[in-house]
Amino acid sequence: MAFLQVDNLAKSYTGNDAPVFENVNFSIEKGEFVCIIGHSGCGKTTILNALAGLENASAGNLIMDGREVVGPGLDRGVVFQSHALMPWMSVIDNVKFGVRSRWPDWSKAQIEAQATQYLEMVGLGHALHKKPSMLSGGMKQRVGIARAFAIQPKMLLLDEPFGALDALTRGTIQDELLKIVQATEQTVFMITHDVDEAILLSDRILLMSNGPRARIAEIVQVTLPRRRTRHDMHHDPRFYRIRNHLVDFLVSRSKDPKPAGEIHPPVVRPGEDEPLTASLAA
Amino acid sequence: MKNEHWKSLLLSVVLFAFFIGVWFVATQPKESAQQAAAQDEYAALMGKGAAKSGGFPPPQEIGKAIVTHLSDPFKDNGPNDKGIAIQLGHSLGRVGLGFALAILVALPLGFTIGMSPLLHRALDPFIQVLKPISPLAWMPLALYTIKDSDLSGIFVIFICSVWPMLINTAFGVANVRKDWLNVARTLEVKPLRKALTVILPAAAPTILTGMRISMGIAWLVIVAAEMLVGGTGVGYFVWNEWNNLALPNVIFAILVIGVVGMILDRCFAGLQKLVSYTE
Numbered sequence: 001m002a003f004l005q006v007d008n009l010a011k012s013y014t015g016n017d018a019p020v021f022e023n024v025n026f027s028i029e030k031g032e033f034v035c036i037i038g039h040s041g042c043g044k045t046t047i048l049n050a051l052a053g054l055e056n057a058s059a060g061n062l063i064m065d066g067r068e069v070v071g072p073g074l075d076r077g078v079v080f081q082s083h084a085l086m087p088w089m090s091v092i093d094n095v096k097f098g099v100r101s102r103w104p105d106w107s108k109a110q111i112e113a114q115a116t117q118y119l120e121m122v123g124l125g126h127a128l129h130k131k132p133s134m135l136s137g138g139m140k141q142r143v144g145i146a147r148a149f150a151i152q153p154k155m156l157l158l159d160e161p162f163g164a165l166d167a168l169t170r171g172t173i174q175d176e177l178l179k180i181v182q183a184t185e186q187t188v189f190m191i192t193h194d195v196d197e198a199i200l201l202s203d204r205i206l207l208m209s210n211g212p213r214a215r216i217a218e219i220v221q222v223t224l225p226r227r228r229t230r231h232d233m234h235h236d237p238r239f240y241r242i243r244n245h246l247v248d249f250l251v252s253r254s255k256d257p258k259p260a261g262e263i264h265p266p267v268v269r270p271g272e273d274e275p276l277t278a279s280l281a282a
Numbered sequence: 283m284k285n286e287h288w289k290s291l292l293l294s295v296v297l298f299a300f301f302i303g304v305w306f307v308a309t310q311p312k313e314s315a316q317q318a319a320a321q322d323e324y325a326a327l328m329g330k331g332a333a334k335s336g337g338f339p340p341p342q343e344i345g346k347a348i349v350t351h352l353s354d355p356f357k358d359n360g361p362n363d364k365g366i367a368i369q370l371g372h373s374l375g376r377v378g379l380g381f382a383l384a385i386l387v388a389l390p391l392g393f394t395i396g397m398s399p400l401l402h403r404a405l406d407p408f409i410q411v412l413k414p415i416s417p418l419a420w421m422p423l424a425l426y427t428i429k430d431s432d433l434s435g436i437f438v439i440f441i442c443s444v445w446p447m448l449i450n451t452a453f454g455v456a457n458v459r460k461d462w463l464n465v466a467r468t469l470e471v472k473p474l475r476k477a478l479t480v481i482l483p484a485a486a487p488t489i490l491t492g493m494r495i496s497m498g499i500a501w502l503v504i505v506a507a508e509m510l511v512g513g514t515g516v517g518y519f520v521w522n523e524w525n526n527l528a529l530p531n532v533i534f535a536i537l538v539i540g541v542v543g544m545i546l547d548r549c550f551a552g553l554q555k556l557v558s559y560t561e
Contacts, residue, residue, distance in 0.1 A: 054464055072467040084461035088483045088559040097479070101469035133560040151469070 002027035009060035018212035038208030077148030118150035138169035158190040241271030309340035347530035372514035380439025392451025417442035443496035450492025454485030486557035494550035
């Protein structure tokens, strides 16, 4: 059984007969990075919130690490789109708040050390005692990431964490996230609108059709080797095969997915027949 | 910016000097000699000796009153001759006690109402009806039930302070950003810790605003309450000096009430600044 198993998840709001999404099935293995892409309104955030335990699905099962997901918990770390830092706490206090929740018995020094370590990991060692309002958007989001990582959750949930950042900042933080995830073998589920971001970061990409009655239309296996960087990724012919596949889906096929009878979405491996470039294969 | 500051200060001083000047000129004794003679005669007939000028006191008399009162603020020569500091102490004591009681009631209740939309809707009609009642309207009821004038004064302060605090606390608590609550939920923060470390700091600026409004009202009300209740306090002092027809003392008391009110307000403004945050 996979680390995370999602079975027949559906969500409908009362008074609205058509469910936002239904028959959502997927699984995530331990240490896997999975992105979900789809147009606005297909229910991506609802799926993530259901995984976080912040919102209840109307039907279906969520099983993580052999146990059903009921309500929010410390085994899942969430990075919110709006960073959700407490503005009255300093940067380190925000992270310590999470660490203290996770290990209430730890000494002050231990908590401090853990928080500092993770803030240094995201490159914020120099801003520990600043208030979030003094930080740029990218730095705030880094604090959010540090807070989520610092509690060492079994799974990390990221709700479009870089959506509000400019392209340059986004690139830098993507690199950092990639480094951290590769180092920590963290299991990650992430929502994004950015096709390149999804290819850079994930092992698999879930493509959602448009709502209502949205579902996962396809699962794209990223055929690039796992050690990839933003700088050389686009030299690989496979990259364009994957990218074109994703863009084609979003532009044309997301409106009219395959017949609804299909419950388990097909897995595609774009670019599998292309040879790996030497630099990447090395 | 600094220049602006000095300009406004200068303008304030000029306005003040102008005001005192007009006051001084307007209160100059201006009877003609004849009238004065007639008045002297009348006074003599009435057996009063030298005439005392009636009318509104000129500023120098107020100055004299201020000096006399401030030179011995702690005197206590019986119920009708207490120093201004002692009277202020009584008033501030009542306000402090009533205000503290109001905090004890309004904060927990406001928290509960803010957390529960059901309770909010259920209690809203009561709050809406009770809020606009003048606190002094409670006075007869308080005197009848409590049977103690001092405690009744404290009750009146309590009842006028409680509403702004209650309403602001409930509003602040109900409007804590959902994101912050979600963070607390995903971190499995226990309810009490969540209330103290997330909701309270998030709502603190709104709560402090309510307290500042409450304190303003309480300070307005205490004077009136003490006029009714009597015995001690600045309100009683004003009333007593009015009965003595000692207008300089009344004006002095009015000034003191204004200054103390301003200081109280500044204190709360400072507290507000302390708990405020920028997102």
